[in-house]
Amino acid sequence: MNPSPERLGVGIGWRAELDLTVERLPGVDFVEVIAENIRPSALPESLRVLRSRGTPVIPHGVSLGIGGAEPPDHRRLAHLAACAQALASPLVSEHLAFVRAGDLEAGHLLPVPRTREALSVIVQNVRQAQESLPVPLALENVAALFGWPEDELTEAEFLRELVERTGVGLLIDVANLYTSQVNLGLDARAALDTLPLEELAYVHVAGGYARDGVWHDTHTTVIPPDVLDLLAELSARAEPPGVLLEWDADYPSDAVLTAELDRIRAASHAR
Amino acid sequence: MPDDHAVDEPRGPDDRALDERRAPDDRVTEERPAPDEHAADQRRQRLADAQRGLLAALVAGGPLPDGFDPVRLRIEAAGLIAKRRGLVARSAPDLVIRLGPRFAALFTEYAERRPKPPGGSLGDAKAFADWLGLPLNPPPAGRWARFLRRRPIS
Numbered sequence: 001m002n003p004s005p006e007r008l009g010v011g012i013g014w015r016a017e018l019d020l021t022v023e024r025l026p027g028v029d030f031v032e033v034i035a036e037n038i039r040p041s042a043l044p045e046s047l048r049v050l051r052s053r054g055t056p057v058i059p060h061g062v063s064l065g066i067g068g069a070e071p072p073d074h075r076r077l078a079h080l081a082a083c084a085q086a087l088a089s090p091l092v093s094e095h096l097a098f099v100r101a102g103d104l105e106a107g108h109l110l111p112v113p114r115t116r117e118a119l120s121v122i123v124q125n126v127r128q129a130q131e132s133l134p135v136p137l138a139l140e141n142v143a144a145l146f147g148w149p150e151d152e153l154t155e156a157e158f159l160r161e162l163v164e165r166t167g168v169g170l171l172i173d174v175a176n177l178y179t180s181q182v183n184l185g186l187d188a189r190a191a192l193d194t195l196p197l198e199e200l201a202y203v204h205v206a207g208g209y210a211r212d213g214v215w216h217d218t219h220t221t222v223i224p225p226d227v228l229d230l231l232a233e234l235s236a237r238a239e240p241p242g243v244l245l246e247w248d249a250d251y252p253s254d255a256v257l258t259a260e261l262d263r264i265r266a267a268s269h270a271r
Numbered sequence: 272m273p274d275d276h277a278v279d280e281p282r283g284p285d286d287r288a289l290d291e292r293r294a295p296d297d298r299v300t301e302e303r304p305a306p307d308e309h310a311a312d313q314r315r316q317r318l319a320d321a322q323r324g325l326l327a328a329l330v331a332g333g334p335l336p337d338g339f340d341p342v343r344l345r346i347e348a349a350g351l352i353a354k355r356r357g358l359v360a361r362s363a364p365d366l367v368i369r370l371g372p373r374f375a376a377l378f379t380e381y382a383e384r385r386p387k388p389p390g391g392s393l394g395d396a397k398a399f400a401d402w403l404g405l406p407l408n409p410p411p412a413g414r415w416a417r418f419l420r421r422r423p424i425s
Contacts, residue, residue, distance in 0.1 A: 069319035101322035104330055105387045107358070108351055113321055117314050124311070145347045148321075149338025214346065 006090045008056060008202050008242025010265050012257065013219075018247070019046035021254050027261050028055065032093070032244055035059040035079060040086035051087060058202075059083035059092045065099035066125050066139065067112035077132040084135045091201055093138040093171045094129075096122075096159060113148040114158045126166040138169030138201035141191075143179035143217040154186065156194035169201035174230040175208065175217050175246075182215035188230055192237060202242035205231050205264060219248035222260060232267040243268045332384040352382045355395055363396035363407055370403075377403065 009029025014022050016037070022028060023046055031050060038044060038059075047057055064076050080092050097109035112118055130137055139162070141155055153161070162168060172195060177188040205228070207221030223231075223245070234240065243264050247257065327333030329348045335341055356378045360367045367374050381402045388398045400407040 069315050069322055098322050101319065101326040103386075104323065104326045106326055106330060106351060107355055107387050110326075110329075110347075113318070118318050120311070121314050121318050145350070146340055146343035148325075150321075 006056075006241060008058075008090075008244075010261050010268070011202075011242060011244040012261065013060075013244060013246045013248070014047065014050070014057070015248065015251075016044065017251055019044060021251075021257065022046065023049055025254060025258055025261070027258065027265070030056040030058065030242055030244070032058045032060045033083075033087075035061045035083045035092070036063050038083060040079075040082040043086060047087065056090055057087040058089050059087065061092065061094040062109065063099055064094045064129070065097065066094055066129055067096050067118075067122050068098040068100060068125070069121065070100075072125050072129045072132075074132065077129055081133050084133065089135055091136045091138055091169065092133060093140060093169075093201065095140045095142050096155070096162070097142045109142045111142055111144040111147065111155070112158075114151045114153040114155065115148075116152060119153070119158060119161055123162060123165045126162060126168050130166065130168065136169055136201070138171040140171035140173050140204065141176050141180075143173070143176040143183075145183055145214070147184060154191065154194065155180070156191040160194055160196050163196045163199045168199075170195060170197075170199050171201055171204060172197075172234065172240075173204035173206075174234060175204065175206040175219075175223075175227050178224075178227045178230055179208070179215045179217045182210065182213075189233060192230075192234055197234070197238035200238055200240055202244060203231065203234065203240045203268070204244055204246055206246040206248075219246045220250040222252075222256065223263060228263060228267045231264065235268040240268055330386040352379055355382055355387060355392070358392035359396045359399060362392040363400070366396060366400060366403075366405070366407065369405065 010027060011030035011032065012018070012022055012025065012028055014031040014033045022031060031047075033047060038047070043051075051057060059080055061076070061080050064072055064080070066072055080094075083089070084092050095109045096112065098112055099106050099109060112122065126137070126139070139159070141159060144155075159170065163170060174188070177186075177191050180186045180191075181188040205223055206217065206219040207223050207227070208215055208217040208219070209221055210216070231243065245257070245260055245264060247260075321336075324333065324336045325339070328335050328339075328344060330351060335344060356375060359378065360374070370377060378399060381399050385398070385402075388394045390397070397407055
């Protein structure tokens with residue numbers, strides 16, 4: 001299930017609010033769609049237009065909770081698989097996170113306890129997910145506001161072990177690395193040193209803002225220079241197969257988005 | 272606040288109950304002998320307890336588990352409510368209009384000790400409307416809204 005490092009280029013997260021924009025923006029080589037927001041049997045017209053042009057579309061799941069104590073839910077896996085099939089996607093992506101526990105839903109991506117014991121559970125979860133999916137799976141590092149007291153590994157070490165033991169691909173969100181650096185004092189460059197960049201499937205990049213010393217990774221602003229620097233730093237170590245801009249609300253003009261894609265293209269070719 | 276995607280229920284009925292009925296043997300690869308399966312189940316149980324305890328503190332007013340930074344967990348809990356509020360506002364814009372400037376404070380009051388109910392954000396909106404004692408008007412029809420979005424602006 002090792003993802004072949006398919007060349008994706010520069011992309012943007014497809015959102016229903018941005019559908020016409022994404023269709024007409026120059027320089028969109030690929031897109032990602034939140035898997036939970038589509039039905040494979042009734043794809044949005046805009047995604048069909050993009051697919052007819054040959055633009056790759058990657059289903060990006062946010063509710064599988066592969067870092068949870070329960071094995072991954074087979075219905076959620078079936079949905080991801082159906083999305084990948086309907087869109088002829090090269091891969092699907094999800095997060096190293098838990099989103100529910102027993103009867104409680106977080107409604108959000110929460111960091112897992114990074115212990116060897118939790119790792120062994122999550123390795124099993126990842127293997128089960130891989131068996132259910134028709135295409136490779138890549139997992140993303142999350143933006144955390146807190147850590148677990150029992151953490152034994154950094155997120156980068158945890159992901160490295162997970163990649164080594166399961167062959168899962170990596171989706172590295174440099175904005176999330178930056179968020180963890182600001183909020184938790186975790187060195188983003190040290191994380192890049194540890195992460196197995198040879199298994200990189202693609203990269204996420206996004207804007208946010210600081211308030212009271214806390215970085216809020218809101219995906220609602222232009223990419224801050226520090227985050228773009230991290231993208232350049234990553235790209236100098238390993239050329240990313242793809243880099244995707246996430247913008248989730250307060251949508252700007254087409255001109256702003258085009259400029260952001262240009263900034264991404266320039267930074268990710270930095271050597 | 273971390274990553275701001277709409278983490279929401281997938282469409283279709285919730286099948287968590289179905290999953291819980293599966294035998295534990297389904298959940299581990301067959302290469303391991305039985306004693307290891309028992310150990311694996313115990314590891315799952317400990318992880319389940321730890322995650323349940325933390326989530327109860329974050330979304331259901333449960334006690335703070337030992338060792339966590341209480342300030343960070345308060346920020347996280349407030350962020351989770353803000354995210355729910357945003358998704359409810361999108362699922363039920365009618366409620367936002369009717370409540371006006373009181374929407375945010377009322378939603379926070381509702382959500383502080385009430386975890387998100389089943390049924391995704393529309394389920395949350397319905398539960399909020401019930402708590403308020405207001406009937407919930409249906410959201411605009413999806414097909415018509417999509418058609419309008421695809422019309423050229425000028």
